Structures are given as structure tokens and as C-alpha cells.
Amino acid sequence: MKTLAQTFAPKRRTLALAMLATGALALAPLAAQAQAFPSKGLTMIVPFSPGGTTDILARVVGGFMAKDLGQPVIIDNRPGAGGNIGAQMVARAAPDGYTILMGTVGTHAINQSLYKKMPFDPIKDFAPVSRVALVPNLLVANPSQPFKTVKELIAYAKANPGKVTFASSGSGTSIHLSGEMFQQMAGVEMQHIPYKGSAPALTDLLGGQTAIMFDNMPSVIGHVRAGKLRPIAVTTPTRSPALPDVPTIAESGVPGYSATSWFGILAPAGTPAPVIAKLNASILKALADPEVKKKLAEQGAEPHGEKPEQFAEFIRSETAKWGQTVKVSGATAD
Numbered sequence: 001m002k003t004l005a006q007t008f009a010p011k012r013r014t015l016a017l018a019m020l021a022t023g024a025l026a027l028a029p030l031a032a033q034a035q036a037f038p039s040k041g042l043t044m045i046v047p048f049s050p051g052g053t054t055d056i057l058a059r060v061v062g063g064f065m066a067k068d069l070g071q072p073v074i075i076d077n078r079p080g081a082g083g084n085i086g087a088q089m090v091a092r093a094a095p096d097g098y099t100i101l102m103g104t105v106g107t108h109a110i111n112q113s114l115y116k117k118m119p120f121d122p123i124k125d126f127a128p129v130s131r132v133a134l135v136p137n138l139l140v141a142n143p144s145q146p147f148k149t150v151k152e153l154i155a156y157a158k159a160n161p162g163k164v165t166f167a168s169s170g171s172g173t174s175i176h177l178s179g180e181m182f183q184q185m186a187g188v189e190m191q192h193i194p195y196k197g198s199a200p201a202l203t204d205l206l207g208g209q210t211a212i213m214f215d216n217m218p219s220v221i222g223h224v225r226a227g228k229l230r231p232i233a234v235t236t237p238t239r240s241p242a243l244p245d246v247p248t249i250a251e252s253g254v255p256g257y258s259a260t261s262w263f264g265i266l267a268p269a270g271t272p273a274p275v276i277a278k279l280n281a282s283i284l285k286a287l288a289d290p291e292v293k294k295k296l297a298e299q300g301a302e303p304h305g306e307k308p309e310q311f312a313e314f315i316r317s318e319t320a321k322w323g324q325t326v327k328v329s330g331a332t333a334d
Contacts, residue, residue, distance in 0.1 A: 037097055037275045041072040044265070045101045047086025049079045053135055053218050053299065057263050058102040060295045061132055064286035069278075082172065082333060083107040084119055091120035095270035097279060100129065103266045105174050109318035113326035114172040114333045122319070127271045128311035130283045131264035133301040136242075137178045137235040138220050139249065141212045142205055143228075150186075150233050150252035153212070157188035164190040167201040167210040172331045175201075177322060178214035178235050178259040180329040185254050205229065216261055217242060217300030235259040242300040262304070262318075264311055276308055 044062050048054045055077060062073040078086035087107040093099035101107075108122040120126075139150070147153040157164045168176035171194045183190055193210050195201035198219045205213050206228055213220070214235060221242060223229040233249045234240050237258045249257040265283060267276060286292050287303040296303050306314070 037278055038069050038071045040098065041074055042066075042069070042097070043074045043076050043099050045086045045090050045099065046075055046077045047079060047083035047101070047104070047107055048077065050077050053216055053261070053301070054083075054102055054104055054263060056218070056299055057133055057296070057301065060292055061102075061265075061283065061286045064289055064292050065279075065282045068282045068285055082111050082114070084111060084115065087122070088119040090266065090268055091125040093268050095127070095268040095272075097267055097271050097275035099268065100279065101126070101266045102132070103264055105260070105262050105318060105322070108264075108266070108315050109322045110172065110174065110177065110326065111333070112319060113323040114331060116332070123315065125269050126266040127269050127276055128308050128315060129265040129267055129276055129279045130308065131262060131304045131306050131311050131314065132283065132287065133263050133296055134236065134304050135261040135263070135299070135301045136217045136240045137175060137214045137259055137261060138217050138224070138240075138243070138246070139178075139182075139212060139214050139232040139235065140205070140220055140224060140229040141232055142208050142210070143230050144208055145211050145230070148230065148232070150247075150249055150254065153232060154186050154188055154253060157186075157190055161189040162191050164188075164212065165193050165210040166190050167193050167195060167205050167213045169198040169201055169215075170194050170196060172326070172333050174259065174261045175214050175216065176331065177325050177329065179212075180331070181259050181325050182214070182249065182254065182257065184325070184328055185257050214259070221300050240300065241302070242297065263301075280308055 044058050046055050046058045058075050062075055066073040078089055083104060083106050087101055087103060090099055090101035112118055112122055147156045166179045168179060176192060176194060179192060198215060201213060204210050224231045231243060231246045233247050233252050235249055237250060239248055284305040287305040293303055
């Protein structure tokens with residue numbers, strides 16, 4: 001006579017096999033989708049207006065990816081709220097790799113501390129694919145100013161607290177916070193003058209209404225080459241190939257200073273790993289392409305590709321660094 005366990009054992013085995021088969025069937029579409037990716041065009045959301053650094057980088061890299069992947073990559077500009085509107089669209093998009101974001105230091109490192117209410121979590125709601133480029137900020141001065149080096153600027157600022165004015169494209173931008181970080185680390189007091197964009201800030205800097213500015217390299221390099229602005233230092237840890245004779249702030253008297261504007265591609269959280277891998281491989285190919293490298297160099301941008309896990313770790317470290325800077329500066333966007 002069979003025991004109760006013996007009676008039900010075959011049924012349990014049948015049930016277990018059925019469950020395994022069901023799981024395999026559920027996973028099959030995902031595997032097929034990843035294998036066939038991409039089978040249609042991609043949309044790369046740019047969370048800022050056309051013509052800016054983010055947009056330029058997206059079009060250069062997206063153009064190469066389209067040829068490499070064999071599908072169009074449509075650039076869709078969705079500006080507003082410091083990049084949060086466009087980033088939110090990607091965070092809520094289907095996690096299939098067909099909607100991706102050209103994220104920035106703002107959307108994924110600064111805004112979390114700057115805005116009291118964020119419409120997305122920059123860590124949990126995204127799958128990092130790869131950084132694309134680093135763009136140095138350049139510390140420039142109106143030629144009428146009495147300092148030519150970082151050490152001279154620090155000495156002048158300490159002797160004249162609050163007299164040195166530094167322009168920015170707006171409160172909470174990487175340009176503003178580069179200046180705030182400089183104040184903290186150099187132990188000086190300067191006066192921040194925010195503008196509604198880089199263009200009007202540069203206009204007043206060129207006219208002598210403000211003393212200095214920590215601007216993105218692509219926006220200011222033309223004025224430097226024309227002799228209209230004096231380059232003091234770059235904000236990156238190493239010198240920029242675009243201006244190799246200009247020293248870094250770190251080597252000029254503020255050890256450890258590093259404030260880089262960076263850009264990278266992210267997908268919605270939950271995007272299959274094979275799809276992320278395929279996107280990553282295409283981006284790395286783009287950044288190794290001579291024509292792409294040339295176009296980025298013309299913007300003062302430095303190609304920087306990496307694996308998804310490296311980009312994820314970088315975002316975490318940047319969030320902590322800029323969060324502290326925002327806290328000390330008291331900057332807010334609300």
C-alpha cells in the first residue's frame with residue numbers, strides 16, 4: 001500500500017515541471033526581444049534645448065549609433081525643470097531600450113539635492129549604460145581684473161571679501177556650484193551673480209559687469225581664443241587638450257578640486273541586461289571613432305566611455321559630492 005507521500009510525489013513532480021515550463025515561456029519573449037534588439041528606431045531624450053552641449057553630444061553620438069545599430073536614433077528635446085522633465089519621461093518609459101536619456105551631472109547628481117521634490121529617483125529609476133563625455137568648466141576672468149592666476153585670485157579675494165563677483169547660468173547649475181566649491185575649498189568669499197542662461201552671463205562678463213565665471217568649455221573657449229577673456233584654470237583634475245597651457249585649479253593652489261560637467265546615456269530601470277550590453281558596445285564604438293572624437297574635441301569635450309557598473313558607481317560618488325556642495329551653498333530650485 002502506497003504512503004500518502006508516495007501517492008502525491010508524481011503530482012508534485014508534474015506541478016514543478018509545469019511551473020518551470022511556465023517560467024521558461026515567460027522569459028522567452030524577453031530573451032527574444034534582447035536578441036533581436038533593435039528591431040525599430042530608438043528615441044534619445046535630451047532634457048535641454050537644442051544647440052546646447054547636451055544636445056550637441058547627443059546628435060554626434062546618436063548619429064554614429066544609428067549607423068552601428070542599423071536603426072534611426074531620433075533626438076527628442078524635452079527641456080524644463082533643470083532637465084527633470086525629460087529625465088522623468090525616460091524613467092517612466094517601457095524598459096526595452098528604445099527610449100534612452102542623455103543624462104547630465106544636473107539630472108543625475110545635482111538635482112536630487114537641489115529640488116525638494118523630485119519626480120524620479122536618479123539611482124533607482126535608471127539603468128546606467130555609459131558615460132559619454134567630460135566637459136571641463138573653465139575659470140575665466142575679464143581682462144581688466146588684477147589677477148592672472150588662481151593664487152593671485154585667492155589672495156585678492158581674501159584681501160577684498162565679497163568684492164569678486166562670479167557670474168553663472170543660474171542658481172544650482174554646475175557652473176554656479178563650481179564657484180561655490182571653489183569658495184569652500186579656497187577659503188574665500190565671493191559674490192554670486194546668477195543669470196538666466198550662460199549667454200547673458202557671458203555678455204556681462206565680457207562687458208566687465210562681473211569679474212569671473214566658471215563656464216562650460218564649449219561656451220567660452222571662442223572668447224578665450226579671441227583674447228576677450230583671460231583663462232585662469234580648468235576645473236578638471238587634468239589639463240584639457242583643447243587648452244593644454246591652461247593649468248588646473250588643483251595644481252594651482254587648491255589641491256583636490258574637481259568639478260566636471262559630464263554627460264552619459266541611461267535607460268529605464270529594468271531594461272534587459274543584453275539590451276544594455278548592446279547599447280554600451282555601440283557607445284564605446286562611437287567614442288573610439290576618429291570622426292566622433294574630432295567632433296567632441298571641437299567642443300572641448302573629452303570622450304569617456306565605460307561599463308554600466310562603472311557609470312553607476314560614478315553617479316553614486318557624484319551625487320554625494322555635489323549634494324554636500326548644494327547643502328553648504330544653500331542653493332535651491334524650489
